[in-house]
Amino acid sequence: MSAHLPAAPEDEVVELCRDLLRIDTSNFGDGSGPGERAAGEHVMALLNEVGLDPTYLETGERRANVVVRTPGTDPSRPALCIHGHLDVVPADADDWQLPPFGAEERDGCLWGRGAVDMKDMDAMMLAVLRHLARTGARPPRDIVWAFFADEEAGSENGSYQVVRGRPELFDGVTEAVSEVGGFCVTVSGPTGPRRAYLVQTAEKAIAWVHLRATGVAGHGSVPTTTNAVVRLAEAITRIDAHRWPRRYIPAVRGLLEGLSDLTGVPFENDDCEPLLERLPGVRGFIEGSIANTANATMLSAGYKHNVVPQTATAALDCRALPGELDNLLATLRELAGPDVEVRETFTAPSLEAPYETPLVDRMRDALAAEDPEAVVLPYCLSGGTDNKALAEIGVAGYGFAPLRLPPDLPFAPMFHGIDERVPLDSLRFGARVLHRFVMNS
Numbered sequence: 001m002s003a004h005l006p007a008a009p010e011d012e013v014v015e016l017c018r019d020l021l022r023i024d025t026s027n028f029g030d031g032s033g034p035g036e037r038a039a040g041e042h043v044m045a046l047l048n049e050v051g052l053d054p055t056y057l058e059t060g061e062r063r064a065n066v067v068v069r070t071p072g073t074d075p076s077r078p079a080l081c082i083h084g085h086l087d088v089v090p091a092d093a094d095d096w097q098l099p100p101f102g103a104e105e106r107d108g109c110l111w112g113r114g115a116v117d118m119k120d121m122d123a124m125m126l127a128v129l130r131h132l133a134r135t136g137a138r139p140p141r142d143i144v145w146a147f148f149a150d151e152e153a154g155s156e157n158g159s160y161q162v163v164r165g166r167p168e169l170f171d172g173v174t175e176a177v178s179e180v181g182g183f184c185v186t187v188s189g190p191t192g193p194r195r196a197y198l199v200q201t202a203e204k205a206i207a208w209v210h211l212r213a214t215g216v217a218g219h220g221s222v223p224t225t226t227n228a229v230v231r232l233a234e235a236i237t238r239i240d241a242h243r244w245p246r247r248y249i250p251a252v253r254g255l256l257e258g259l260s261d262l263t264g265v266p267f268e269n270d271d272c273e274p275l276l277e278r279l280p281g282v283r284g285f286i287e288g289s290i291a292n293t294a295n296a297t298m299l300s301a302g303y304k305h306n307v308v309p310q311t312a313t314a315a316l317d318c319r320a321l322p323g324e325l326d327n328l329l330a331t332l333r334e335l336a337g338p339d340v341e342v343r344e345t346f347t348a349p350s351l352e353a354p355y356e357t358p359l360v361d362r363m364r365d366a367l368a369a370e371d372p373e374a375v376v377l378p379y380c381l382s383g384g385t386d387n388k389a390l391a392e393i394g395v396a397g398y399g400f401a402p403l404r405l406p407p408d409l410p411f412a413p414m415f416h417g418i419d420e421r422v423p424l425d426s427l428r429f430g431a432r433v434l435h436r437f438v439m440n441s
Contacts, residue, residue, distance in 0.1 A: 005134060008125035009431040012112065014424050017047070017123035021103035021112035027087040029153040031060075036086040036142055036149040040064025043086070043147050046126055047286025050133035055169065059161035067162065067169050069340050070132055071094065072141035072398040078174035078259035079142035081395065081441055082361075084122040085151030085158065085179075085388055089115040095418045109421040118179045118424045119417045122147060127431045128438055139438050144173055154206070154346050157321065159389035173294075175359050176390045180415070181399025182363070182433075184374070185282050185409035190264045193407065195374060197367050199359060202380035204250040205325040205350035206287070207318040208334060211235060212311060212341040215342050220306035228339075229301045232312040235340040236296050239316070242335055244291040244328075246270070247321055250379040252289050254355060258377035286341055287410045288382030292328045294318040322350040348388045353396040359441065363400050366436035369428060370406055383415075402433035 013071040019230055024040045039196060043066045047054045054068035064086065069079075085355060091100035091113040098104045100113040112119075131137070138145040146169075152157030163170065181200030186193050215228035215233065248256065256275060265275045265411040272290065276283045294316050301312035320328040325347065333342045353380045367374040387397025405411050414420045 005292040007129045008130070008172050009124070012130070012430040013123050013127040013431040014196075015090040016102040016126050017110055017115070017120055017422070017427055020119040020122055020372065021110065022101055024101050024104045025087045025114070026090040027150060027152040028090055031337025032088070035060075036064040037119075039086040040066050040149070042145065043126065046130065047133075049060050050130045052133050054164075057162055057166065059149060059165075060157040063157045064368055065149050065158060066163050067144065067166075068129075069142055069144045070129070070170070071138060072143065073138050074140055074214045075271035076144060079143040079144055079172040081146060081170060081173045081390060082125055082438070083146035083148060083159070083176060083178045083390075084118050084125055084229045085148045085386060086122065087150055087152050087158075088117065088119070089152050090339065091418070100420070102351060105424070107426065109423050110427070111419065111421040112117045113420055115420045115422040116411065116416075117348065117420070118401065119177055119282055120403070120427060124428065124434045125403070130434045131435065132438075135387050137439065139322040139441060141441065142172065144170055144437065153385050154208070154348065155386055155389055156346075159386040160392075163389045163392055170390070170393060170395070173390070173393075175393050176387055176397045177400045178385065178387060178393045178397065179399055179401050180385065181379070182430075183411060183419055184403065184405055187259060187263050187279060189262045193370065194262045195400070195404070196262060197374050197376050198255070198379045199355070199376055200364055200381045201355045201360075201378045202249060202322065202351045203351040203384050203397075204319040204321055204380065204382055206348040207315040207320060207325060208292075208346040208386045209318055209329075210343045210345055211314040211316065211336060212343065213309055213313070213339060214341075215339070216306070217309045220308055224308055227308055228310060229308075230338045231337070232301065232314055235336040236314055237396040238337070239294050239332060240296065242331070243292075244293065246290045247324075248290060249322055249352065249380060251352070251355065251378040252286075254378040255286070255380075258375065261390055262375060281410070285382060288319070289380035290319070292320045292324050293382070294328070294332060301408075320350065321407040322352050325350065344372075348384055349391070351387055351391055357403065362437055362441050363439060366433045367402060368437055370433050388400040400437070402430045403436075404429045
């Protein structure tokens with residue numbers, strides 16, 4: 001190998017991530033924004049540079065997807081898909097300490113929108129893929145590498161179109177790996193701090209819902225009992241006050257039981273409260289996986305200060321545990337009341353994949369080689385990923401974007417949050433683990 005070429009994936013993963021973060025791929029969810037074309041063309045160039053011939057697909061204006069297959073040593077084995085998305089949620093620069101598309105380094109971290117969701121994983125994928133191409137190394141089975149568009153708006157203009165329009169690209173694929181999993185959380189146990197790496201084996205269903213309240217329009221100075229704004233506000237208040245029953249699916253129960261073993265805090269009689277109280281850093285994402293949720297995210301009403309409007313609308317982001325989507329929607333309609341219409345604008349199914357599998361064993365082996373004290377636990381993602389699209393063709397999806405993180409880094413809140421950043425050492429760790437996983441999968 002020439003001296004100027006990276007000797008290992010970890011040697012270029014930081015630079016690859018930096019370059020991706022500097023490309024603005026903000027997805028506003030309404031068709032506006034820059035799209036992923038610039039990022040897709042950048043990925044194409046990186047793969048062409050090492051002799052690969054990927055497929056480039058635009059599934060909408062500037063909506064770029066890149067897919068390439070690398071052959072394994074045993075073509076009779078089922079193939080694996082490793083995928084990421086190139087778009088990011090928007091960022092308001094005024095809220096950030098550093099420019100969200102500057103990809104600047106501070107405090108040992110690379111800062112930028114997408115640093116954890118999910119251009120860090122995209123960079124790991126590129127680093128490993130380019131290393132395989134340069135060295136001629138072949139993993140045990142075929143791997144389909146996919147970089148999708150539009151995941152942050154439900155994937156309709158990304159992975160769903162690719163899977164439905166070009167299913168042959170995924171011939172033979174039975175399992176897939178992507179976000180959000182493989183990162184560690186540090187918990188205090190009887191013998192000291194312990195790192196638990198969370199492998200995502202389940203996802204909640206998605207329901208994006210619009211509420212539309214109706215009333216009687218009139219002059220703002222006249223008392224009324226048919227104000228659409230008030231009816232909408234009351235509906236939102238009832239929905240927000242509703243306490244959804246807790247339910248522990250296998251992935252969540254496995255996580256809670258594992259954390260109980262690590263911390264010595266009991267999880268008994270389906271009461272996880274003592275455990276959550278001891279785990280403030282991970283409480284939020286655990287709570288998001290033990291019950292249905294419905295959060296109001298947008299409001300719209302009125303057109304003049306002294307006019308009572310006839311309608312008022314709101315958007316809700318709802319997530320349902322496996323088997324709970326119909327119940328969630330029925331409960332919303334009951335809570336909204338007779339004067340508020342509940343309309344679904346987008347739904348996507350929940351997912352559950354088996355935890356006791358050879359694939360998860362290979363994840364555990366790869367982590368243990370780099371972190372011998374690693375403990376691996378399953379969990380359920382409260383959000384959604386492009387694994388939902390691949391599930392349409394019978395692919396079991398997992399979340400495994402490996403990162404060893406400092407205990408004091410507020411990692412989970414940075415998904416769609418401000419000051420998103422990823423430690424440089426975590427990127428290098430992830431590239432090493434992903435390479436080991438690929439070569440033994």
